[in-house]
Amino acid sequence: MQDDPNPFALVTLAHLQTRATNKDPQARFEAKWKLVQLLYRRGWDRQRITDLFFVIDWMMHLPDFLSQQLWQNVETIEQEQKMAYVSSVERIGIEKGVKLGEARGEARGVVKGESNLLLRLLTRRFGAVPEWVSARLNQANTDLLETWGDRVLDAQSLEEVFGETRH
Helix, strand or coil, X not given: CCCCCCHHHHHHHHHHHHHHCCCCXXXXXXXXXXXXXXHXXXXXXXXXXXXXXXXXXXXXXXXXXXXHHXXXXXXXXXXXXXXXXXXXXXXXXXXXXXHHHHHHXXXXXXHHHHHHHHHHHHXXXXXCCCHHHHHHHHHCCHHHHHHHHHHHCCCCCHHHHHCCCCC
């Protein structure tokens, strides 16, 4: 019956396993887990797997702790299934995308850190800064932040720090 491709054979098997494991939660868990694995091995579409899983889940009730274990096992199968459909070219693309995202995040972190440091220096040197200063700092790139940082030490005003030309 396990090898029968008919979905009703699987439901029948679930019924028989439910009766056979009536007083043994661990045995029921193991039987249910084998049935779930069969669902995924059959190569059925996602909707059929989901529909049959709900039937099996309803028939073969488990205590909470075993039910949680089953869900963890199902999540593992789901992850393996997703990766099985990803080609090697797509996998390389995904890895490159992750690395690019990390590099961009790191660059944004550097800019944010420099912006925060410059804001602290400006506040210490000139007192509370107006909103336009914060806005310029938030929009600046690393090169501009470094230029302004160099000017902080010698400038006599905020305008001199942010001015395009120095006097």
